[in-house]
Amino acid sequence: MTVNKLETEETNGSESFRDSLGIVEKSGKRKWVYPKEPKGRYTNARNIFSGILLLILFGTPFITKDGHPFMLFDIINRKFILFGFPFGPHDFYLLGLTMITTIVFIFLFTAVFGRLFCGWVCPQTVFMESVFRKIDYWIEGDHRNQRRLNDSSWNGEKILKKGFKYIIYFSISFLVANMLLAWIIGVEALEKIVVAPVSEHTSGFIAITLFTGLFYFIFIWFREQACILVCPYGRLQGVLLDPNSIVIAYDYLRGEPKGKIKRNEERTLGDCIDCNECVVVCPTGIDIRNGTQLECVNCTACIDACDNVMDKIQKPRGLIRYVSQNGIKEKTRKIFTPRVIGYTIVQILLLSLLTFFLTTRSEIDVTILRTPGMFFQEQPNDKVSNLYDMKVLNKTFEQQNIEVKLLNREGDIKILGDNKSINPQEAALTKMFISFDKKSITTMNTPLVIGVYSGGIEIQRITTSFLGPVEKKDQDEKHHTDDNEDHK
Secondary structure: OOOOHHHHHHHOOOOHHHHOOOOEOOOOOEOOOOOOOOOOHHHHHHHHHHHHHHHHHHHHHHOEEOOEEOOEEEOOOOEEEEOOEEEOHHHHHHHHHHHHHHHHHHHHHHHHHOOHHHHHOOHHHHHHHHHHHHHHHHHHOOHHHHHHHHHOOOOHHHHHHHHHHHHHHHHHHHHHHHHHHHHHHOHHHHHHHHHOOHHHOHHHHHHHHHHHHHHHHHHHHHOOHHHHHHOHHHHOHHHHOOOOOOEEEEOHHHHOOOOOOOOOOOOOOOOOOOOOHHHHOOOOOOOHHHOOOOOOOOOOHHHHHHHHHHHHOOOOOOOEEEEOHHHHHHOOOOOOOHHHHHHHHHHHHHHHHHHHHHHHOOOEEEEEEEOOOOOOEEEOOOEEEEEEEEEEEEOOOOOEEEEEEEOOOOOEEEEHHHOOEEOOOOEEEEEEEEEEEHHHOOOOEEEEEEEEEEOOEEEEEEEEEEEOOOOHHHHHHHHHHHHHHHHO
16 A cells, blocks of 8 residues: 555544555455445546447457458467457567557556556456446445345345346356457357357357356456455555656645534534545545555546535535645646656657557568578579578468569579468468579679569568679689789
8 A cells, every 4th residue: 555654644644544454344354345326527427438448348349351350369379450450479579569568658657647547447447337336226226225135134135136136247247258258269250159069169168158257256246356456556556656646635735624514603624524425435445535545446436426525515626636645735746757757758769669660560571591501503504593491471361472583683583382372371481493594603692682572562672692603714813813912
């Protein structure tokens, strides 16, 4: 957990709350959290944004481009499609660079905006707060009714409501598992798993079952503990946040000393009336007035609850708001701190490098090298040849027919086995002979420029060399020149 020392001194609050988790009873048993349903501008905005994210999650697998998925993350076969562009094992360096860039971006984003990702984008928060908790409110009622129902004995009402809720939970978990699998193997492959007998796709059936069980367990039982106990991002806040980072914070200068409001009495206390509404709506069971805490996922529920109370008592909104610690204490906020500047420079460099690699990435890679350990070969009709290895990597979805031509001199090229056709997303290795008239070879190493064509379009130029014999007269002249050099 993280807290600013000065903030603690200003609030004169007790630090005893940091000795235990808000979701654990003193006896060591789990304390179930029943948050009150939040209502307000931030909650409405998050619901809309969550709807957009869910639409992307469930809709993207059905989008295709040229008959192929728009997005695909086939980890097992190491095939990826990003925005319609295929990537394979040969692009591993791009994957590694993208991961490093993403990690630096997380550091930069968190240093400036705190845990904004957790509250608005994280799938755990989106599903928990915008889907499953809404089912709780719809079936079981608000927080008091949920607590009463859970504490009651198993009567007809409890069996009916719990059973109905568990069926809906399982159905959604099953749907989410299928959608995630569609992101990995594609909709067509998923359809075959759904339609065909289980015996024909045992691995796919096991994957769907495991995914469904995992989601069902998380949202029916584990719930907020996934953020508090498992997620490493929350534990990184101690090193990622600083006093200038934007977090959801309680304005203790304005709110303290807190106290109940009394009718017809001139108020000399702070604006906080100690109504505990910010605590009641918190999905992780914390009191935001104690300062920045590990358990806070920046869900904005406490902001809406406090703003509603401020409206009722005719006080300005923003007692709890998005603000930095320095923003509360000094009424200013410094964005470009040395750490932010450092992260920004590294981020720009990484993005520039990644952009360069992506824009210069070719769809077909061809490598032509003279076969190691091979000298020139004497051929009929007074010709001489060299043997070359040609490797072609086809990164596209279409079959490619490759042609090679000599661009800087006349000669013959013969590809062994006529292996010019390369299947999509595959690599092919073949050999070829390049031959010239012996009389046209004047030096031991002759530079060659080879053009590689696909569909009549030049896709690459390769520079290599041709190793050939040298006439005896030329050799004697060369030795004579070398002797003169040595004599000098």
